[in-house]
Amino acid sequence: MSRGKLSRRMATAAAVAAAGLALAGVATSPAAAAGGKVQGWKVSTSPYRCTGDVCLYYSPGAEGAIWAKTSFTDYNLSDNRFWSDQYGSAGSGQSVNDNAASQENNTAYTLYTYTGANMTGSVAWTPAWYGGNLGAVGMRNTVSSYEVR
Known part of the structure; x- marks a missing residue:
């Protein structure tokens, strides 16, 4: 042949x-x-940006604009916007929904982030007191809701 x-x-x-x-x-x-464990750094690592229980960032590495919340659930992130602070402004004013590249869990519990509203779709989890890049688990720019439990 x-x-x-x-x-x-x-x-x-x-x-x-x-x-x-x-x-x-x-x-x-x-x-x-998509989905899996997101654990890249301890939230005690300087700079201490995450002033809420949960922080999502527009850019990887906890950089760019920030969104912080002192609530253990948000069923739909589409009504939330990133804002700038002294550490970053890229993405300021953008919707948090489907725009987060990294996250931090500033609680003693596990943070679960979901690709769909109302805690549906693929899920990533971050242990207590850790942060990480969502791209590492195929969920960069896909997060639509979260819960801490």
């Missing part, structure tokens, strides 16, 4: 296999693969 014919057969076989996996629900998309 010629090299070209073999390459075409291998490509066809790979395409058929991929289609079969997709039909069986085995193939993963970014949304399907």
